[in-house]
Amino acid sequence: MFDKLMExxxxxxxxxxxxxxxTVSGVxxxxxxxxxxxxxxxxxxxxxxxxxxxxxDKEEIEELLAVAINKALEQAENxxxxxxxxxxxxxxxxxxxMFGQ
Numbered sequence: 001m002f003d004k005l006m007e008x009x010x011x012x013x014x015x016x017x018x019x020x021x022x023t024v025s026g027v028x029x030x031x032x033x034x035x036x037x038x039x040x041x042x043x044x045x046x047x048x049x050x051x052x053x054x055x056x057d058k059e060e061i062e063e064l065l066a067v068a069i070n071k072a073l074e075q076a077e078n079x080x081x082x083x084x085x086x087x088x089x090x091x092x093x094x095x096x097x098m099f100g101q
Contacts, residue, residue: 008091015083016040022079026071028064032056035068039079043069 019039026035032052036045046068048061056064 004091008087011087011091015087019076019080019083022076024072024075024079026068026073026075028068028071033061033064033068035065035072037069037072037076039076039083041073041076041080043072 020042022039023044024037024039026037027033029052032049034047035043036047037043046065048065053061
């Protein structure tokens with residue numbers, strides 16, 4: 001059991017490193033705002049189109065920024081869940097067979 005725990009911790013560390021190298025983006029309003037993050041849900045950059053920035057009001061920028069961030073973080077979460085599910089399946093196999101499923 002202890003070996004499985006150590007293996008799980010090691011695999012989790014490997015996945016974290018892999019997720020650090022995966023880039024996701026959230027785009028709002030056709031590219032007026034783009035947020036780039038890694039799959040560990042760390043925002044790496046924010047780009048606001050200069051023409052949009054010059055014409056937009058504060059509330060519009062804030063609203064679209066929130067949309068772009070949420071899109072990027074949603075993609076990151078989906079990738080993270082997929083990686084963790086794959087790790088779990090690799091470590092423990094398909095346990096459904098044990099329970100007649």
